[in-house]
Structure formats: structure tokens, C-alpha cells
Amino acid sequence: MGESYWLAEPAQPLARVVRDGRPDVVVIGGGVTGCSCALTLAEGGLRVRLVEGRRIASGASGRNGGFALRGLAISYPEARQRFGGAAADLWRFTERSLERMEWLAGDALRRVGSFRLADDDELESLRAEYDALREDELEAEWLGDLPAPLDATFRGAILHPGDGSLQPARWVRRLAAHAAAAGAEILEETRIESLDALDAEHVVIATDGYTSGLLPELDRAIRPVRGQVIVTEPLQETLYPRPHYARHGFDYWQQTPDRRLVLGGRRDKDLEAEFTNEEALTEAIQSELESFAAELAGVEPRIEHRWSGIFGATEDQLPLVGRIPGHERAWVSAGYSGHGNVLGLACGELVAQAILGSPAPELEYFDPARLL
Numbered sequence: 121m122g123e124s125y126w127l128a129e130p131a132q133p134l135a136r137v138v139r140d141g142r143p144d145v146v147v148i149g150g151g152v153t154g155c156s157c158a159l160t161l162a163e164g165g166l167r168v169r170l171v172e173g174r175r176i177a178s179g180a181s182g183r184n185g186g187f188a189l190r191g192l193a194i195s196y197p198e199a200r201q202r203f204g205g206a207a208a209d210l211w212r213f214t215e216r217s218l219e220r221m222e223w224l225a226g227d228a229l230r231r232v233g234s235f236r237l238a239d240d241d242e243l244e245s246l247r248a249e250y251d252a253l254r255e256d257e258l259e260a261e262w263l264g265d266l267p268a269p270l271d272a273t274f275r276g277a278i279l280h281p282g283d284g285s286l287q288p289a290r291w292v293r294r295l296a297a298h299a300a301a302a303g304a305e306i307l308e309e310t311r312i313e314s315l316d317a318l319d320a321e322h323v324v325i326a327t328d329g330y331t332s333g334l335l336p337e338l339d340r341a342i343r344p345v346r347g348q349v350i351v352t353e354p355l356q357e358t359l360y361p362r363p364h365y366a367r368h369g370f371d372y373w374q375q376t377p378d379r380r381l382v383l384g385g386r387r388d389k390d391l392e393a394e395f396t397n398e399e400a401l402t403e404a405i406q407s408e409l410e411s412f413a414a415e416l417a418g419v420e421p422r423i424e425h426r427w428s429g430i431f432g433a434t435e436d437q438l439p440l441v442g443r444i445p446g447h448e449r450a451w452v453s454a455g456y457s458g459h460g461n462v463l464g465l466a467c468g469e470l471v472a473q474a475i476l477g478s479p480a481p482e483l484e485y486f487d488p489a490r491l492l
Contacts, residue, residue, distance in 0.1 A: 122401065125351040125382070125425040126289035127182045134176070135300040143169040143305070145475060146318045148334070149326035150174075150308065151181030152288075152461060153453045155295040156468030157324055162302035164476040169320070170304055173311040176296045179330050180460065182289035183399075183429025185349055185372050185384045187363040188221060189234055189283050190214040193437040193457035195245075197252045203485065208256040213482050217466035218282060221291070224298060228291035230377075234283035235263075237274040237366040250278050269359060269418065274366065285363055285374055286461055295465075315450060322475050325444075325452045326468060328460055329432035332397055335447070341440060341491045342432040342455040344397035348405045349384035349428070351376075352413055352421035360416070369458060373416060381421065383413055399428050433457040434491060441467045441486035442474065451475065452488055 145161050147154045150172025158170040172178070191211050192199060199207035222229055238246035253260040261279040270277070300306055315323055315334060325334055329344040358379050365372040373383035386408040387394040393402060406426060414420045434440065434455040444450045451474070453467040466482075473480055 122427055123425065124183045124289065124349075124427045124429070125380070126186065126287055127177065128425070129287070129290060131176075131289075131293050132297070134296055134306055137300055137303060137305045139167055139169070139305045141167075143167045143320045145169070145322040145324060146171065146320040147324045147326055148312050149179070149328070149330070150176040150296065150306070151179050151326065151328065152292050152295065152464035153328065153468040154324070154326035155292055155299050156465045157326055157453065157472045158304040158306070159295065159299040159302055160469045160472035161475065162299055162304040164472065166476070168299075168304040170299065170306045171310045171312055172306070172308050175308050176306070177289040177292035180328055180429045180431045181292045181464070183349070183427055184288055184347065184431070184461065185363070186286045186288050186374065186382060187234065187283070187365070187372065188218060188229055188286040188461050189363070189459065190218055190280065190462065191459070192463070193459040196249050196258075200252060206485070208258060210482065210485060211258055214462050214466060215282060217462050218284065221462065221465055222284070224295060225286070225291045226294060228287045228294055229284045231282065231284045232362040233279055233281045234363040234365070236278045236280065237270065237364060238276050239274055239366070242367075243275045246276060246278060253278075269416075283363065288461060315447075321449060323450050324471055324475075325450065325454060328454045328456060328464070329397065329430040331432065331454055335444065335450070337444070337492045338440075338452060338454070341488075342434060343395060344430050345387070345433050345458070346394045346396050346398065346400075346428050346430055347384055347387065347458070348401060348409065349382065349426070350406070350409045350413060350423050351425040352381040352417065353424055354379040355381060355417055355421060371412065380424075381413055381417060383409060383416065385409075386412060397430050399430060401426055401428055431456065431458050431460060436491070439463060439467055439486050440488040440491060441470050442483050442488050445489050445492050
């Protein structure tokens with residue numbers, strides 16, 4: 121019952137790439153960020169070795185709710201307050217990453233859109249977010265009249281039409297296969313205890329919430345957060361054909377093509393206990409999720425999968441992406457604050473492009489020096 125539904129899908133073996141001698145870059149972490157970074161570096165002609173302590177996609181990349189969303193973890197109005205006109209540029213940056221994901225992911229991604237939902241308490245702020253998106257000519261639709269059963273609880277929603285539903289483990293395994301085909305050497309079940317032991321010109325830490333122990337300053341800046349998820353038996357009908365999220369992301373759910381309900385969150389019901397790097401299930405959150413599933417389904421469905429995963433959160437809810445201050449050869453791309461499926465792809469590429477000598481302008485917004 122502790123196995124991720126996504127990871128239960130059989131995996132094709134990766135092409136075996138064996139390189140003698142010193143790599144140019146060692147990438148630590150076999151999730152979306154590490155595989156994205158390795159792919160771009162290998163395509164750029166560098167000798168790349170990716171190391172993963174378990175198996176590809178075994179961390180948060182294969183243990184999340186399967187949402188592929190544009191944007192950042194912060195709301196769009198907050199992004200405009202922080203970045204001014206550059207907020208729209210950052211949203212379009214993530215939209216381009218979604219388009220690249222679609223090209224690379226194949227049937228692991230379905231571009232069905234997403235619903236951001238509001239109850240009475242959130243309605244005003246959500247409407248303001250919609251207005252801000254449209255003012256900056258970002259695609260969004262406002263739904264004031266919601267279909268059943270959403271209308272029983274919620275008062276409005278933003279439809280983000282370009283978002284998608286993801287089979288995240290299949291996606292990251294496929295991304296790893298692209299990296300291997302480009303020439304990256306991938307070593308699974310290989311743990312790194314110290315950066316000092318790595319003989320490479322550059323080292324990239326791409327572990328999101330699993331950074332603990334690699335560098336003390338990263339341990340201080342990136343807080344591990346546990347997310348718990350359940351999956352039901354197939355329901356009688358499809359009620360939620362796209363990703364849905366509400367209560368500032370504390371509730372999220374969707375249905376798979378075979379009508380299983382995938383839902384997670386509710387960590388605010390025992391919030392301090394969920395600030396942890398322990399992949400465990402707790403009675404408090406699991407009970408909340410079971411009740412939530414019955415509420416969404418209208419019946420009490422059988423739960424067939426339960427699991428947890430760890431993501432990394434930063435104080436300002438923006439990732440750390442770039443060279444680590446005080447460590448000339450060390451880079452990081454982590455701390456997506458629960459928004460890592462698309463950002464991980466985008467930011468892994470950002471680090472790789474900088475190492476290849478072509479840093480992109482988006483790097484300045486995620487500079488690790490602001491928190492380290």
C-alpha cells in the first residue's frame with residue numbers, strides 16, 4: 121500500500137552508457153530536474169554522469185499528484201508585485217517548458233487544462249488573479265457557473281487551458297531515456313555522501329527536497345515537506361477529467377483515463393508533522409484523504425494505493441537555481457515548493473545552459489545567493 125501508483129507501471133530498461141575517465145559534469149538526482157539537466161548537457165557535447173540513490177523517478181518525481189502546471193508556486197498577482205512586468209515573462213517561460221514537455225513526454229502528458237477553484241473565502245482573490253492574467257494577455261478562462269458536483273462546494277474557477285495531466289513516473293523515465301540516448305551515463309542505486317568525492321569540473325545538485333546532508337547551507341535554505349497521496353478503485357464515471365486544486369493548493373485531485381481518483385494534500389490538518397523528509401504515511405492525513413475521496417466521489421471508494429513523497433520548499437517559494445555561493449564548481453536546482461513537474465524541466469535546462477556558457481535571463485530570478 122506504500123507504493124506509488126505511478127511507479128507501479130513497468131519500466132523499460134535504460135540504454136547502458138559506460139564512459140571511462142573523468143566526466144565533465146556529475147548530476148545528483150534522477151528526477152525530472154536531473155534528467156532534464158543531463159539531457160541538455162549531453163546534447164551540448166559534455167561528458168555527463170547522472171547518479172541516483174534509488175531508481176529513476178523514485179523520489180518526488182514519481183510520488184506527486186500528476187499535475188503539469190504553468191507558473192510558479194506563488195500566485196500571479198504576487199509575482200507581479202515582486203517582478204513587475206517580468207512576471208508575464210516568467211509565466212511564458214514555463215509555458216514554453218510545457219510545450220517542450222509535450223514534445224518529449226508522448227502519452228505521459230495529456231493537455232487537458234486545469235481548474236483552480238475558489239470557495240467563498242477565496243473567490244475575490246481568485247477573480248483578481250484571473251483579471252491580472254488577462255491584463256497581461258496570458259490565456260485563462262473564468263467559470264462562474266460550475267458543473268456538478270463542483271458547484272456544491274465552489275463558487276468560481278480559473279481554467280488554465282494549457283496545463284496538463286501527467287503520468288509523472290512514465291514521463292521522467294522517458295526523459296531519462298532521452299538523456300541516455302544523447303550520451304549521458306546514468307548510474308542508479310548509487311548514493312553520494314560527499315561532494316568532495318566527486319571528480320568532475322561541475323557538480324549539479326538536483327534533488328529538490330532530498331538535499332539533506334550534501335551541503336549545510338542547502339539544508340538551511342530548503343525545507344523538506346511531505347505530501348501524501350491516495351488512489352481509489354475506478355469510479356463509475358469520470359467526474360474530474362483534469363487536475364483540480366483548491367484551498368491554496370492544500371487540496372488537489374484528478375481522475376486517470378480509467379476513472380481512478382488520485383487525490384492528495386490536506387497536510388494543513390497536521391502541518392508541523394508534515395515538515396519532514398520521512399517518506400511515511402500518517403493516520404491523521406490518511407483519514408482526511410479518505411473522507412475527502414468519499415466527498416468527491418459521492419460514495420466511499422476502495423483505496424488501492426497510498427504513498428508519500430518529499431518536496432523542497434524555500435522561504436520565498438521560489439527555487440534555487442544556479443551556482444552555489446562559495447562553491448566554485450557546485451550548482452543547484454531545487455526547492456520548487458510543490459510546483460516542480462514543469463519547473464524541474466525548465467530549471468534543469470537553465471543550469472545546463474549556464475554550464476554550457478549560455479546563461480538564460482530567467483536565472484537572475486532564482487539566484488541561490490538570495491537565500492544562501
